[in-house]
Amino acid sequence: MLKKEDIAQVAEEYLDDQDMFIVKLTVSRDNLINVYIDGNHGVTIDDCVNLSRHIEHKFDREVEDYELRVSSPGAGEPFLNFRQYGKNIGRQVEITPKEGKKIKGELVEATEDYIIVKEEIKSKNKKNKKTVTGERLQIPMDSIKQTKAVIIF
DSSP, rough: OOOHHHHHHHHHHHHHHTTTEEEEEEOOOEEEEEEEEBTTTTTOOOHHHHHHHHHHHHHHHHHHHEEEEEEEEOSSSSSTTTTTEEETSSSEEEEESSSSSSEEEEEEEEEESSSEEEEEEEEOHHHHHHHHOOOOEEEGGGGEEEEEEOOOE
16 A cells, blocks of 8 residues: 555655645555645646656556546635645735634734734725725634635636
């Protein structure tokens, strides 16, 4: 059976040169390997294919008997890696704190200890048009249950 640590090491060797990173890696009992990757400039299908080939080159399928899936996390999936915060600075996010109500706003800054979000507060003016205002909130990382990027169409 393949070890998660060995797969992570091989994947990171490749990804470090590509300005990408592992978001999540799982190995099931029956050797189904799922590798979720992201990058500072997004991830393409070719990126996933190339990483898959790199891993397959290092681990012989005939010997190890595994199934490999490489993809990017879904656009609306919660952040699982600190680097996802940096990638999303300037974008709209939705934060679910461990206590209290959800916060929507623009991610302004991210450190290992906290994030700063310009909160989005919607109000209507006299002509019934929506306006957006907000204040900057500093939110400690240890008080965040999850953060997701907000998809705007």
